[in-house]
Amino acid sequence: MKLTRSSGDSIKITVLLLSLLSLFFISFMVGRYPIAPNMVLEILTAKVMHVAPYWPTNIEIIMFKIRLPRIISAILVGAALSTAGAAYQGMFKNPMVSPSILGVTAGASFGAALAILLAWSTLGIQFSAYAFGLLAVMLTYGIATWVGKRGDAVLMMILAGIIIGTLFSSFVSLTKFVADPENTLPAITYWLLGSLASTNADAVYFAAIPIIGGIVVLTLLRWNLNVISFGDEEARALGVNTIKLRFLVILSATLITSAAVSISGIIGMVGLVVPHLSRMLIGPNYKVLLPVSTIMGAVFLLLVDDFARILFSVEVPLGILTSLIGAPFFIYLLYKTRKGWA
Amino acid sequence: MQLKLENVQCGYGNKKIIEAISFTVESGEFLCLLGPNGVGKTTLFKTILRLLKLQSGRILIDGENIAKWTQQEFAKKVGYVPQAHASSFAFRVLDVVAMGRAAHLGIWGSPSKMDLEIAEEAIDTLSIGYLKNSIYTEISGGERQLVLIARALAQKPEFLIMDEPTSNLDYGNQIRVMDYIATMIKKSGLGVIMTTHSPNHALQYGSKVAAISRNGQFYIGEPRDVITASYLKETYHVQIEILQSVLQDGTQATICVPLAKQDFWSKITKE
Numbered sequence: 001m002k003l004t005r006s007s008g009d010s011i012k013i014t015v016l017l018l019s020l021l022s023l024f025f026i027s028f029m030v031g032r033y034p035i036a037p038n039m040v041l042e043i044l045t046a047k048v049m050h051v052a053p054y055w056p057t058n059i060e061i062i063m064f065k066i067r068l069p070r071i072i073s074a075i076l077v078g079a080a081l082s083t084a085g086a087a088y089q090g091m092f093k094n095p096m097v098s099p100s101i102l103g104v105t106a107g108a109s110f111g112a113a114l115a116i117l118l119a120w121s122t123l124g125i126q127f128s129a130y131a132f133g134l135l136a137v138m139l140t141y142g143i144a145t146w147v148g149k150r151g152d153a154v155l156m157m158i159l160a161g162i163i164i165g166t167l168f169s170s171f172v173s174l175t176k177f178v179a180d181p182e183n184t185l186p187a188i189t190y191w192l193l194g195s196l197a198s199t200n201a202d203a204v205y206f207a208a209i210p211i212i213g214g215i216v217v218l219t220l221l222r223w224n225l226n227v228i229s230f231g232d233e234e235a236r237a238l239g240v241n242t243i244k245l246r247f248l249v250i251l252s253a254t255l256i257t258s259a260a261v262s263i264s265g266i267i268g269m270v271g272l273v274v275p276h277l278s279r280m281l282i283g284p285n286y287k288v289l290l291p292v293s294t295i296m297g298a299v300f301l302l303l304v305d306d307f308a309r310i311l312f313s314v315e316v317p318l319g320i321l322t323s324l325i326g327a328p329f330f331i332y333l334l335y336k337t338r339k340g341w342a
Numbered sequence: 343m344q345l346k347l348e349n350v351q352c353g354y355g356n357k358k359i360i361e362a363i364s365f366t367v368e369s370g371e372f373l374c375l376l377g378p379n380g381v382g383k384t385t386l387f388k389t390i391l392r393l394l395k396l397q398s399g400r401i402l403i404d405g406e407n408i409a410k411w412t413q414q415e416f417a418k419k420v421g422y423v424p425q426a427h428a429s430s431f432a433f434r435v436l437d438v439v440a441m442g443r444a445a446h447l448g449i450w451g452s453p454s455k456m457d458l459e460i461a462e463e464a465i466d467t468l469s470i471g472y473l474k475n476s477i478y479t480e481i482s483g484g485e486r487q488l489v490l491i492a493r494a495l496a497q498k499p500e501f502l503i504m505d506e507p508t509s510n511l512d513y514g515n516q517i518r519v520m521d522y523i524a525t526m527i528k529k530s531g532l533g534v535i536m537t538t539h540s541p542n543h544a545l546q547y548g549s550k551v552a553a554i555s556r557n558g559q560f561y562i563g564e565p566r567d568v569i570t571a572s573y574l575k576e577t578y579h580v581q582i583e584i585l586q587s588v589l590q591d592g593t594q595a596t597i598c599v600p601l602a603k604q605d606f607w608s609k610i611t612k613e
Binding site: 221238283284285 | 392417421429432444447453497
């Protein structure tokens, strides 16, 4: 029984990894300028082995300068949001929690809006978004630890997160209010919609470090997320250092979410829906759930971004598309799992 | 092994709820803690489990003050069985029991094959092997309580602290769970402290009874010496008669039976 179960799990994980790999190749082909599958393969092989190029150089530019950073950022952002979402859902013992619960998204949005208002460079906007995302969560964490000394630490955390999130959302509105409606306001609005269309390679590689680092830490901690999902006191009675665990989880989740938001803007629903989908596929045990959420998030966002690129002649912002797909899907999940969180 | 409380005072923040409590529990002993609602049983438990700060006094395990121990070290010696509850997530029973290994694994760890074997052993001790692959959120309250006991056993502690393990259970499950606990103590030699609202459970299963009365008075001793008609009357304001009886199988039993009377209501309204 146990054997078949775990081998079933490995088949599912293998299938997920294979779909990620094939989607990776397919993503080079699709877009405004379609590239034939054999050409994608040959050009990729040429990177490793020496093959005399017979293709026009602009195809290589499209593949490596435009599509590759975008593919990598879709993978990173998708993996980041769903890993953080899955970790938070366990830690807050609530399956309705998304990575933005502690205000990171609102903070990052304000950081970006402010930087756009001040006409900073792309990297400047990214850095500002990242820094304000971290700042917002630091404020939430600080308030929660300060107020919640003798209360329910987790509840305090959520309440403080709501307050800080609302505060930073008002700051975003304020920034929009004072922005020049001719060019700055549309830029802010477009950034907030969430898109991978304008990702540049440097930005992606800069964000990759905290995202990968955070995912590694969460992956190492993942089994203890099972224990803490039974509540703080019970986890402590079971011998878990919950203060340290919570700190590490929040730190990693914030580093990765903030980095993800800084390259993509706000991409909703991924951090909520993908962990659910993963739970349906593989069950709630974080030992397998967390890695599955990571891979599934990457697959999901890469797929949706491909659709964003090919669906209409004008590109639909990715954040709109994920919400359009995510919302009905989430209602379906609620309907399917209303008896319990399968 | 010996768990010893010396002049323990506890409460929330600066508020004092229980003071100057001292008792010891040895391996193989079954101490039932009795007391009305709000008298501080849970506070005392949380303090022993170090979820609340000890206001004064000492808690010793084998003569060693545990104040400086880490939560992990402590959890290797003392396990905790909470009241049966639902989980937010539909874990498999075996996975829930394996969580008892947390103290031995640390923050970066996860159960190895050996840990899963220990979990299965704990499941077998309670004879709930048939539940192993069931979903924790889908089993009954009584079964969940047994799963939580198994989880505490997987922790491999020397002492167990149980918070009203029978409180949410139906009559049959109450008896079943109490029998399981009594058998488990005999099998494993654990020292157990359990709160209960049922004097009959304490009389029938306890090897020692500690009772806190409404005014904070603390009694400890043989079940029959502590649970007296006068204690029950003073504590719960009800008339109780204590009966001695020889059961069909020849065992001697002490049971208490309430005498519901009209003046009981008048007394309640007067307060």
